[in-house]
Amino acid sequence: MNGVSDWELASRTREGDMHAFGELVRRYETPVVNFCQRMLGSREDAEDVAQECFLRVYRARGRLRPDAKFSTLLFGIARNLSLNAIRDAGRRRRGRLQSLTTENAEELAVHDQTHRPDRAARVHELAGLIEQAIGLLSPEHREVLVLREMEGLDYSAIARITRCQKGTVRSRLARAREQLRLRLVELGGEI
């Protein structure tokens, strides 16, 4: 079904074509799972939320209107479900994320210094630290950063997904980058 637009597939899904729905899922499974995993920090939770996201689209197939990009609608649902999951898991998740305390960060920094890794290993380690640092951001900073940097969405699309003004997206992104750099420094991974 290459060349068939997302909304055409959505229309076919509405008419009962499950192959079209399957194609929609395949097109977006990686970006949606990727977004959810960055938001939630857990592969299992991410797949659960991503699955629910696609099922919501399926259940609403008769009421979907092509007044925006399909991906915007999809990320909007994924974002809402992810925030719900974060709220639901509140204390447990906060506890897990806060396990990366300053003490842990110092341990990581010491580890870095003693191993004197080569460039490839250092890049790999830095990637791991960046992943950790993303997990330490607030959800509102994390979502704009992931949508912009990983999914390549523009400010208008991000504003629509996060239901805020473009100006808010702009300031949140700047703040998110600043916070990410601070977290990286704490973890010993300054760029």
Add this chain to the structure above:
Amino acid sequence: MGNNHDAEELSAFLDGESVDPEAVRRRLREEPVLAQEHAALMALSQHLQALPKHEPAAGFSARVVAQACEERDRRRRSWRPARCLALGTASLLLALAAASVFLPRSQPSGGDVETPIVSALPDEEALFKAIMAQLDAGDTLPTQWEPPFGDTNALQQEAVLTEDELLDALAVSDWFEPVETAFDGTLDLDALVDDLDETEAEVLTDLLLSYTEEGWMT
């Protein structure tokens, strides 16, 4: 960089969203500290974009489609008994109405009065309400629009509910108080159904499904 305005400008410039990119370029040429900051942000962005994608597990899409099929089939199954009950009740009411025409009855003084069979039949709306009462639900919901009942009524076959009409109907009904819209204006039906008791949820789901499947609702 201690200036929030500069931080926002650089960040937006990096994303191609600056309102005055030429001014930012000029400052980058003239201000080494700002240029250094810009380089650091670019490096961070490159690292972020180089992070590996989290791929879904093998068979993810197949599982989602299978789950969707299962839900669709389950709803269809739960819809059929309600429809059978409705049609059964309709048949009973039609039979009673027909009987009321053809069975002997006491005549009013002053001669014979011929009752056209069509006027003896319950009108479609009354019939529909009666059926919904049998289903122990419906209070105000089925009366908010032309009841899509009976292939014999051409007008009702033409009745097509829009989403707005449906939402209006739901919004004025005490029965469906927790009407919520979500996700760019689409109705979060599942969240709505979660707040209803089992009977209400079944009837609502069946109604919406039947309306959608029969093409009465867009």
